[in-house]
Amino acid sequence: MTPVVEVVGARKSFGAMVAVDNVDMTLLPGKITGLIGPNGSGKSTLVDLMSGLQRLDAGEIRHGMVRLNRMAPQEIARLGVVRTFQTTRVFSQLTVMQNLLVASPDENRAAHFINFLKLGRVRDAAAGGLSYGQQKLVELGTVLMLNPKVILLDEPGAGINPALLDEVKSYIASLAESGIAILLVDHNVELIRELCSELIAMDAGRVVASGSPSSVLASASVQEAYLGGRR
Numbered sequence: 001m002t003p004v005v006e007v008v009g010a011r012k013s014f015g016a017m018v019a020v021d022n023v024d025m026t027l028l029p030g031k032i033t034g035l036i037g038p039n040g041s042g043k044s045t046l047v048d049l050m051s052g053l054q055r056l057d058a059g060e061i062r063h064g065m066v067r068l069n070r071m072a073p074q075e076i077a078r079l080g081v082v083r084t085f086q087t088t089r090v091f092s093q094l095t096v097m098q099n100l101l102v103a104s105p106d107e108n109r110a111a112h113f114i115n116f117l118k119l120g121r122v123r124d125a126a127a128g129g130l131s132y133g134q135q136k137l138v139e140l141g142t143v144l145m146l147n148p149k150v151i152l153l154d155e156p157g158a159g160i161n162p163a164l165l166d167e168v169k170s171y172i173a174s175l176a177e178s179g180i181a182i183l184l185v186d187h188n189v190e191l192i193r194e195l196c197s198e199l200i201a202m203d204a205g206r207v208v209a210s211g212s213p214s215s216v217l218a219s220a221s222v223q224e225a226y227l228g229g230r231r
């Protein structure tokens with residue numbers, strides 16, 4: 001299977017702190033790859049690098065034949081590599097429908113995703129008035145309007161109630177089934193276990209384990225990273 005995104009030897013420092021240190025990662029069409037690691041291990045920085053919000057110091061990020069390294073976030077998104085944020089970003093004054101139309105002015109498509117995400121009842125409500133979990137869905141809808149080949153999900157499960165989390169799980173699974181490659185960054189081990197076919201664990205900027213979720217979660221380096229009492 002041809003990778004949709006390949007990260008090779010990615011490195012990023014902030015002053016003396018090496019936030020991402022020689023990281024490799026491959027995202028495949030239709031596959032959900034999990035990314036875990038303690039706070040500050042470099043997960044968001046890696047997503048920032050892949051989405052063009054930060055520049056690599058060394059290494060490469062490829063989408064097919066195209067190198068994403070020096071591209072602006074909008075160009076990367078236009079190629080179909082899109083992301084959500086740990087802290088949800090919606091236009092609070094705009095309605096749900098208008099939020100989706102900002103990404104791409106196609107009402108039929110927007111209506112389709114509003115339906116898919118079960119946001120029909122709030123389609124004309126200001127996004128700022130919705131619950132945090134619903135705002136996350138609006139953000140996901142916006143991302144889907146961009147016709148993504150890859151979605152980088154930065155903590156989609158954080159801060160939402162268990163019922164909505166079940167819905168989010170099913171949306172992520174069905175997006176992968178449609179062929180989209182997904183990177184799922186989350187601290188929720190159950191979510192990771194249920195959804196991911198591959199899991200990568202980071203600690204202090206480095207990949208410390210990768211492989212099947214069960215093997216990675218059981219690995220000594222992951223146990224050490226989370227329970228080692230260093231933080």
Ligand SMILES: Nc1ncnc2c1ncn2[C@@H]1O[C@H](COP(=O)(O)OP(=O)(O)OP(=O)(O)O)[C@@H](O)[C@H]1O
Pocket residue numbers: 014017019037038039040041042043044045046086
């Ligand atoms: N813009 C920045 N300037 C300086 N340091 C940064 C910047 N962004 C991240 N860092 C540092 O890089 C390291 C990795 O941070 P990052 O946010 O990528 O970790 P994370 O694994 O996503 O953590 P969390 O689970 O808390 O989101 C941290 O030490 C952080 O303080």
